Amino acid sequence: MTRSSVQGENTRKGASDAPGRAETPVARADGTEGTEGAEGEAGTPGATSAAGTPSTAGTDDGDGGAEAVRRRPRRGRRALRWTAVTLAVLIVGTASAGYLYYEHLNDNIKKVPLNLGDSKVAPPTPNAAGQTPLNILVIGSDARDNEENQQLGGARETFGSTPLADVQMLVHLSADRSNMSVVSMPRDTLVEIPRCTDPDDGKVYPASEGRTMTNQSLGHGGPGCTVATWQELTGIHIDHFMMVDFAGVVSMADAVGGVPVCVDANIHSRDSQGHGSGLKLEKGTHPIKGEQALQWLRTRYGFEDGSDLARAEAQHMYLNSMVRTLRENATLSSPNKLRRLAEEATGALTVDPGLDTVKKLYDLSNELRGVKPERITMTTMPNRYVGARVEPTEDAEQLFRLVREDIALDGKDAKKTPDDEPKVSDDPAAADDEIAVQVRNGTRTDRLGVARGRATTVAGLLVEQGFAKAVADSSVLLSEDRTVVRYPSADLEGDARRIAKSLEIPKSSVSRSTGVSGVTLVVGADWREGTAYKAPATDDKTPESAEALNGADEDACMHVNPAFTWS
Incomplete structure (x- = not known):
């Protein structure tokens, strides 16, 4: 199926919370009246x-x-x-x-x-x-x-x-x-x-x-x-x-x-x-x-x-x-x-x-x-x-x-075959010594501080491999769970994939983003030390903390707090 025509009719042709809000009378289910704050149940x-x-x-x-x-x-x-x-x-x-x-x-x-x-x-x-x-x-x-x-x-x-x-x-x-x-x-x-x-x-x-x-x-x-x-x-x-x-x-x-x-x-x-x-x-x-x-x-x-x-x-x-x-x-x-x-x-x-x-x-x-x-x-x-x-x-x-990555949250995706993989740009990569790449440190997590010097270390690795235009950008400290390579436009996709391949970063970690101005490698929390990148095992399960609910569940029933029941 091609992209939906909802993109346009002719696509196929070409700091603090709001202040407290006063209570207002509202109708109850039993026909009586009560009051609700604007951000209360019947309020907002x-x-x-x-x-x-x-x-x-x-x-x-x-x-x-x-x-x-x-x-x-x-x-x-x-x-x-x-x-x-x-x-x-x-x-x-x-x-x-x-x-x-x-x-x-x-x-x-x-x-x-x-x-x-x-x-x-x-x-x-x-x-x-x-x-x-x-x-x-x-x-x-x-x-x-x-x-x-x-x-x-x-x-x-x-x-x-x-x-x-x-x-x-x-x-x-x-x-x-x-x-x-x-x-x-x-x-x-x-x-x-x-x-x-x-x-x-x-x-x-x-x-x-x-x-x-x-x-x-x-x-x-x-x-x-x-x-x-x-x-x-x-x-x-x-x-x-x-x-x-x-x-x-x-x-x-x-x-x-x-x-x-x-x-x-x-x-x-x-x-x-x-x-x-x-x-x-x-x-x-x-x-x-x-x-x-x-x-x-x-x-x-x-x-x-x-x-x-x-x-x-x-x-x-x-x-x-x-x-x-x-x-x-x-x-x-x-x-x-x-x-x-x-x-x-x-x-x-x-x-x-x-x-x-x-x-x-x-x-x-x-x-x-x-x-x-x-x-x-x-x-x-x-x-x-x-x-x-x-x-x-x-x-x-x-x-x-x-x-x-378009992975179904119900865990029922069919196993992907090579034919299912995203199309890769036909644009070839430039010569290694002509590929400009900026390396940033994204090792900070909610529990761990920044691993100092990672952008410099990884930029050095690239230079040793022949990527003479690799530079470290230490002015920006990011937070990325995984090491990623981003590029802003299709003409740089080949360069981005070449960088990823040289460091054995998986294809799935290479993506297009207009949030960068050139090929950018962000060293993630999965590479806080060492000179060899080892991609973590991919976990495509929906986190339990997301409280997933299936649309076909007809047996769901809300538990009533005993303080709000009646007989």
């Missing part, structure tokens, strides 16, 4: 989910939750917006209508640039069949920019404030379109936000000084800065993004007709001080929709240990179930229901120009629909606490590498 939707598109849910705030927050800092993994995007992608293109209605739906879709950063990550090299993977970043915004968003998000004093990217989820569709992997990133992950330029007014947001919360990237010019931030962190080329806010999510959940969820005991997510989502369900499996679906996706009080990890698990279960429901639910064949869904979905989306029409979304839906639930794997970026925030771990880099 957002979350993480994964199944073929993203999710949303919120984090709890308020005096009653302060002690719990100190014990286990919040990790907003908001999933509700995942629902909106899934519906948009899977269904929006099937609503039959005339040309004018088609144009009306196109006009509903908001479009902004894909990447607002300065550096770009080159697309992956096609495999032997000419296929490349597709990476879509799904963003859930907490914008309170209209009355409907304000009502759903609460916190009146934050109306019109700078939006936060409270859901960030990468959807990876494999090159052969056989499997899908989803990686969600906690909203409070500490990252370095790159320099971004606002496309509307040309305002330049300088790169962050040190690390700041990833959800603040959206306020640096729009979703294109969130894309740039992800690419800087992961090295993964992102083809598209889709962003959705609070509005339209509940009505789209209604249009699906209900999604089955399971709890192992009666649950009421409400504590003595009124904090919680208000979710009230009896033990067993029940179809939920509308406000009740919103409550499920935001529930923290009542699931397992009350942490955002438990909330993320509930969101993943919901999304798995929703994907199965969409594939099986015949009621969605109703033209009226499809039109309603198309209206809600297109009105809720902001996309890059590559997805800015119903046709492009429909083409994408056809790509995604071909993946069976059992080949969908949803994960959360492995992380650890840094005070009240989190940061990626070594396992996170392992997860990112698997995505970069």
Whole structure:
């Protein structure tokens, strides 16, 4: 299969968290009213989910939750917006209508640039069949920019404030379109936000000084800065993004007709001080929709240990179930229901120009629909606490590498043959003494400091082998798990591969990147000493800390905290 036409209609032709948000009355599942902080269960939707598109849910705030927050800092993994995007992608293109209605739906879709950063990550090299993977970043915004968003998000004093990217989820569709992997990133992950330029007014947001919360990237010019931030962190080329806010999510959940969820005991997510989502369900499996679906996706009080990890698990279960429901639910064949869904979905989306029409979304839906639930794997970026925030771990880099190399997270990839290997450039390498290569030290890890002098040592090895233009760049200290060779353009691929071969660095460690200006060898943490490189055994298993959940798991059932049960 060639690259999807979602790249364009004619491709085949040619620092700190937001301030506390006030509590706002919200409806409970049992019809009574309670209050929620804006970042509480019914206060701020957002979350993480994964199944073929993203999710949303919120984090709890308020005096009653302060002690719990100190014990286990919040990790907003908001999933509700995942629902909106899934519906948009899977269904929006099937609503039959005339040309004018088609144009009306196109006009509903908001479009902004894909990447607002300065550096770009080159697309992956096609495999032997000419296929490349597709990476879509799904963003859930907490914008309170209209009355409907304000009502759903609460916190009146934050109306019109700078939006936060409270859901960030990468959807990876494999090159052969056989499997899908989803990686969600906690909203409070500490990252370095790159320099971004606002496309509307040309305002330049300088790169962050040190690390700041990833959800603040959206306020640096729009979703294109969130894309740039992800690419800087992961090295993964992102083809598209889709962003959705609070509005339209509940009505789209209604249009699906209900999604089955399971709890192992009666649950009421409400504590003595009124904090919680208000979710009230009896033990067993029940179809939920509308406000009740919103409550499920935001529930923290009542699931397992009350942490955002438990909330993320509930969101993943919901999304798995929703994907199965969409594939099986015949009621969605109703033209009226499809039109309603198309209206809600297109009105809720902001996309890059590559997805800015119903046709492009429909083409994408056809790509995604071909993946069976059992080949969908949803994960959360492995992380650890840094005070009240989190940061990626070594396992996170392992997860990112698997995505970069298009290795299925479910471990079911067929064994590769020589014919499956990526195509290598026909451009020959220059003579050894004419190849300019810069060597950098990337031996620093989270547990070990920099191994001094490694760039100089390895540059010396290259000079001894005849690479007279090899030089050490000691001005930049990096952190790389593995030794890698990078090159900026196709005309230097041959040179990069020649350098790698001379040091017995495997082909898989050679990649194209616009983050370098010439052939660059980064000595990784796997080569902290010695003069002979020995590539570590390749581990292509998804880290356990990624909490992988298979899309076909129909037996998943949320464990209810005994403090939130009822009889």
